Amino acid sequence: xxxxxxxxxxxxxxxxxxxxxxxxxxxxxxxxxxxxxxxxxxxxxxxxxxxxxxxxxxxxxxxxxxxxxxxxxxxxxxxxxxxxxxxxxxxxxxxxxxxxxxxxxxxxxxxxxxxxxxxxxxxxxxxxxxxxxxxxxxxxxxxxxxxxxxxxxxxxxxxxxxxxxxxxxxxxxxxxxxxxxxxxxxxxxxxxxxxxxxxxxxxxxxxxxxxxxxxxxxxxxxxxxxxxxxxxxxxxxxxxxxxxxxxxxxxxxxxxxxxxxxxxxxxxxxxxxxxxxxxxxxxxxxxxxxxxxxxxxxxxxxxxxxxxxxxxxxxxxxxxxxxxxxxxxxxxxxxxxxxxxxxxxxxxxxxxxxxxxxxxxxxxxxxxxxxxxxxxxxxxxxxxxxxxxxxxxxxxxxxxxxxxxxxxxxxxxxxxxxxxxxxxxxxxxxxxxxxxxxxxxxxxxxxxxxxxxxxxxxxxxxxxxxxxxxxxxxxxxxxxxxxxxxxxxxxxxxxxxxxxxxxxxxxxxxxxxxxxxxxxxxxxxxxxxx
Amino acid sequence: xxxxxxxxxxxxxxxxxxxxxxxxxxxxxxxxxxxxxxxxxxxxxxxxxxxxxxxxxxxxxxxxxxxxxxxxxxxxxxxxxxxxxxxxxxxxxxxxxxxxxxxxxxxxxxxxxxxx
Numbered sequence: 012x013x014x015x016x017x018x019x020x021x022x023x024x025x026x027x028x029x030x031x032x033x034x035x036x037x038x039x040x041x042x043x044x045x046x047x048x049x050x051x052x053x054x055x056x057x058x059x060x061x062x063x064x065x066x067x068x069x070x071x072x073x074x075x076x077x078x079x080x081x082x083x084x085x086x087x088x089x090x091x092x093x094x095x096x097x098x099x100x101x102x103x104x105x106x107x108x109x110x111x112x113x114x115x116x117x118x119x120x121x122x123x124x125x126x127x128x129x130x131x132x133x134x135x136x137x138x139x140x141x142x143x144x145x146x147x148x149x150x151x152x153x154x155x156x157x158x159x160x161x162x163x164x165x166x167x168x169x170x171x172x173x174x175x176x177x178x179x180x181x182x183x184x185x186x187x188x189x190x191x192x193x194x195x196x197x198x199x200x201x202x203x204x205x206x207x208x209x210x211x212x213x214x215x216x217x218x219x220x221x222x223x224x225x226x227x228x229x230x231x232x233x234x235x236x237x238x239x240x241x242x243x244x245x246x247x248x249x250x251x252x253x254x255x256x257x258x259x260x261x262x263x264x265x266x267x268x269x270x271x272x273x274x275x276x277x278x279x280x281x282x283x284x285x286x287x288x289x290x291x292x293x294x295x296x297x298x299x300x301x302x303x304x305x306x307x308x309x310x311x312x313x314x315x316x317x318x319x320x321x322x323x324x325x326x327x328x329x330x331x332x333x334x335x336x337x338x339x340x341x342x343x344x345x346x347x348x349x350x351x352x353x354x355x356x357x358x359x360x361x362x363x364x365x366x367x368x369x370x371x372x373x374x375x376x377x378x379x380x381x382x383x384x385x386x387x388x389x390x391x392x393x394x395x396x397x398x399x400x401x402x403x404x405x406x407x408x409x410x411x412x413x414x415x416x417x418x419x420x421x422x423x424x425x426x427x428x429x430x431x432x433x434x435x436x437x438x439x440x441x442x443x444x445x446x447x448x449x450x451x452x453x454x455x456x457x458x459x460x461x462x463x464x465x466x467x468x469x470x471x472x473x474x475x476x477x478x479x480x481x482x483x484x485x486x487x488x489x490x491x492x493x494x495x496x497x498x499x500x501x502x503x504x505x506x507x508x509x510x511x512x513x514x515x516x517x518x519x520x521x522x523x524x525x526x527x528x529x530x531x532x533x534x535x536x537x538x539x540x541x
Numbered sequence: 542x543x544x545x546x547x548x549x550x551x552x553x554x555x556x557x558x559x560x561x562x563x564x565x566x567x568x569x570x571x572x573x574x575x576x577x578x579x580x581x582x583x584x585x586x587x588x589x590x591x592x593x594x595x596x597x598x599x600x601x602x603x604x605x606x607x608x609x610x611x612x613x614x615x616x617x618x619x620x621x622x623x624x625x626x627x628x629x630x631x632x633x634x635x636x637x638x639x640x641x642x643x644x645x646x647x648x649x650x651x652x653x654x655x656x657x
Binding site: 186187190191194195198229232233235236237239240241243244250251253254257300303314317318320321323364365368403404407408431432436437440441444445448466470471473474478479480481482509510511512513514516517 | 548553554559563566611614625628631632642646654
């Protein structure tokens with residue numbers, strides 16, 4: 012076995028181990044050199060990114076990877092042994108790519124953005140822990156392990172949201188975030204305990220298999236509801252979204268970017284539970300879970316855009332925009348699930364191919380939203396860095412002094428509003444067309460929300476960047492190069508995804524959508540591996 | 542790879558080709574630019590031609606002329622006041638209320654799924 016093969020074999024474990032080890036080494040390096048610590052954090056995330064992309068090439072070309080922590084045998088003398096499985100399929104790796112891109116950009120951006128702050132050893136430690144938790148949630152195939160990584164992500168995120176402890180609102184937002192996260196995680200744990208009590212298993216595939224045999228008991232239903240509600244709240248779906256603008260709005264911009272990934276990791280968990288764990292029995296309920304997701308998606312979109320339009324704080328406004336964007340994902344995946352989980356044998360993926368397009372659109376929008384909203388948060392951070400102001404009423408005329416930041420904002424604005432030729436258009440087009448097939452009203456609401464998103468961000472463009480030069484911002488200069496580089500990386504990916512959507516969809520999104528829908532493949536591949 | 546990059550993006554019931562759109566955009570831009578060339582050439586920057594005329598009133602200070610964010614979409618927010626007020630009431634900023642919404646959703650979902 013050569014070195015590359017060996018690294019590839021252990022890549023799932025190394026993807027978690029490297030940022031985790033990096034997190035604990037950061038305070039130590041910080042004692043030696045502060046600049047060295049910043050570079051160390053960038054290198055740590057960079058190496059983790061290499062492993063993620065290495066795994067991606069393996070998974071997308073040769074199929075899913077499994078990594079076993081603990082006993083190689085599932086049972087010893089007929090008793091269950093302690094072991095955790097990482098199960099990396101096309102969906103997991105798709106999410107991990109999003110997470111690691113956001114993490115890398117966040118750490119590069121932080122280099123200059125956080126430069127003048129104290130306590131940065133803690134900041135980088137928490138940032139790396141957050142990355143670890145997020146990637147863990149995306150790669151694990153074990154329910155309890157998922158809960159552990161959810162907790163790691165939540166605790167690190169809450170501390171980072173409240174990082175600017177000199178600002179009361181930041182501390183308040185951090186407090187709210189930890190309350191919501193703890194309650195969410197508690198209900199996830201409760202659901203896991205119910206399933207464990209029923210099936211004596213924590214492995215997702217094993218539980219899915221057992222669920223298929225036992226049918227859909229009342230306890231299973233309760234566990235499903237607890238998981239959906241808790242993960243939907245952590246995923247920012249309305250009306251449980253209210254923590255999101257608080258947290259996104261008060262965290263440092265680099266952390267807001269990473270929070271987008273953490274939120275999506277929870278949504279990933281929701282999709283994984285519904286499609287993979289409950290995939291075989293979800294068609295039994297007479298009221299489709301798909302319709303519940305569709306409804307939550309619609310409410311999320313509408314509340315997000317209406318609340319965004321009246322905001323006067325730059326980051327809070329983007330926070331509500333992010334809420335609306337999450338609605339699109341729930342709407343699209345819910346549309347797909349409505350068909351996948353339909354009890355009517357005449358309605359299947361074959362007879363309703365738009366369902367697969369809806370799921371593809373929803374997943375494509377996951378990555379697009381991460382990039383678009385992420386870029387807007389970085390721009391908001393750049394504006395704050397230059398002016399120390401986030402109130403839209405007090406800003407204006409910055410395009411004269413911050414040309415590159417303005418260009419990045421315009422790219423983000425057009426992308427998030429779903430205007431051609433940017434990436435948001437491609438995924439939203441898939442969502443509009445597929446949801447129209449289920450019910451035209453869904454598509455109309457989605458289009459209306461996009462129009463409102465455009466209006467919202469045009470308002471920001473006018474308020475922050477256009478208008479006469481304001482005397483108090485005469486001395487404002489463009490932000491440092493590392494921050495511009497971070498924004499340029501995301502803007503570049505947005506443009507590439509927008510111009511060549513077919514490449515991304517064929518190579519990355521469709522395999523992820525297939526992995527999500529075909530849970531039999533997920534279970535089959537694990538046969539004998541429990 | 543290049544072939545794949547040039548492929549049309551199929552959406553199930555429609556098609557989308559960003560590169561064709563881009564070419565069309567450039568052509569339209571050039572046409573507009575050429576038409577612009579036929580425009581008025583007597584325009585003089587920095588003269589009275591470029592000054593704002595506010596019914597003969599003196600122009601305010603530049604800073605005051607900037608329309609603030611809260612004044613934008615006034616008509617829209619006024620027309621939707623009924624729903625905006627409801628949503629504002631919902632968003633209390635109190636974390637206990639956030640949890641309450643979670644309990645409400647949990648209860649509704651339990652009812653739906655439990656009754657199946």
